Amino acid sequence: MSFQNELSEELERLESPTAIAQWVSNVLRDKIVKGVYPPGSRLVERKISAELGLSRTPVREALKLLHADGLIAISRNKGAQVLQYGPQEALALFDVIASLESLAAERLAEHISTETLDQLEELHAQMMTYYKIGNQTDYFDTNSEIHDFIVENSGNQIIVETHKRLIARARRGRYLAIMEPDRLVEAVSEHEVLMTAMRNKDKDAAAQIWRQHMTHTGETVVKVLRQDGEQ
Amino acid sequence: MSFQNELSEELERLESPTAIAQWVSNVLRDKIVKGVYPPGSRLVERKISAELGLSRTPVREALKLLHADGLIAISRNKGAQVLQYGPQEALALFDVIASLESLAAERLAEHISTETLDQLEELHAQMMTYYKIGNQTDYFDTNSEIHDFIVENSGNQIIVETHKRLIARARRGRYLAIMEPDRLVEAVSEHEVLMTAMRNKDKDAAAQIWRQHMTHTGETVVKVLRQDGEQ
């Protein structure tokens, strides 16, 4: 089996340099996040390059990218190994993400334009609809969109870059964590509070509720990971 | 001229894989921070590898690392180019760093042990001595040590990693920014307030003052960069 078809498709779309390494890193990241490569498993350059029909060079670069993202450790003669991901890592990760998204919400609330607010209202309304009809998948997708939207419109590129890097690691937990009904109700209520803060351009309220929101999300992920670990 | 001597020395001490690439990236990072490679200048793989007496491979990896750090842009057929660094970038950077160091101070204040507090007191006293006798160089070094100490003892590895990455970029500004006497007095006073918060294990006060402290520092750097840009 080969991934050459998908590779060709992707490459035509992207003209960025090191597009292949990017593609490989995305493939591997996905497999790590989804547990195909469990923590501790070894990613061998030669093996992956053979599977993907590539030389070692782009695979090697992809592994370096994953290393920079904090997903794997690279040791000589032992191959890259998927790092552990447990409650402790998730706790630390969400602590920083909460602080970062809170900052993003604060900065956005400060200078939000009517157009941007309208787009946010649109996303929020969409999410509420999915919530009311009980469509979990679309609810979570729109939810993620809202979080990303706030970060991307914070006006601070450093926040965007840093957030992107950390979220890649946190997704590993979110994939396992299926929100419980109780948390869902609370989360929706917190989203409502944020919208009010945005409408009032109240940066302190926005920062406060968004940090609280992400902290709660983190706590839920940690709880799920703990339950998972006990099994 | 060759750097082979220094290279050998470094390599004996480090047994980490990709030690050469790390070393090269440190050399280049230093030159970027110090302005030897000004913004917009081109870093050509073949040229650097020739100068350092290495093949292109490790140099290439080093450039990828600098790219991941956000210091350079890599474009095909044009070489890596040092990214601009002006008031706008510094503003965005310090906004995030302030938030991050504030979080670190908050987490440290929560659980700080007597031994850790003693070490911090020691560093603080040392810095105050340098301040009083007007030894600027040692003052700034100890100041940096305090900031790093707080981050490293926050108990959150994600904070440490993220901070390290961002500080590498911010150093570019701090190298240019020589603190003014007015700011110096204010900064020292803010350090005093932090120490009080730490002694009281008052996490909110610690978070508040440390964010304010870093925001002020950022503003000073931005001011200096603006003056520099106007010349």
Add this chain to the structure above:
DNA sequence: GCCCTTAAGATGGGATGCCATATGCAGCGA
């Protein structure tokens, strides 16, 4: 004299080969 064409050089990306070292297993000795 100006602009377009074209060819040579520059430059990063990818492929491949060699090397140093760590790992693991097999065989030998006590």
Add this chain to the structure above:
DNA sequence: TCGCTGCATATGGCATCCCATCTTAAGGGC
């Protein structure tokens, strides 16, 4: 039977080669 030694294998790091593409400049045509 257990442990130690040594060799084969695995594996990542580095060097080198080729290639596609962009840049640049020179030369010819209008």
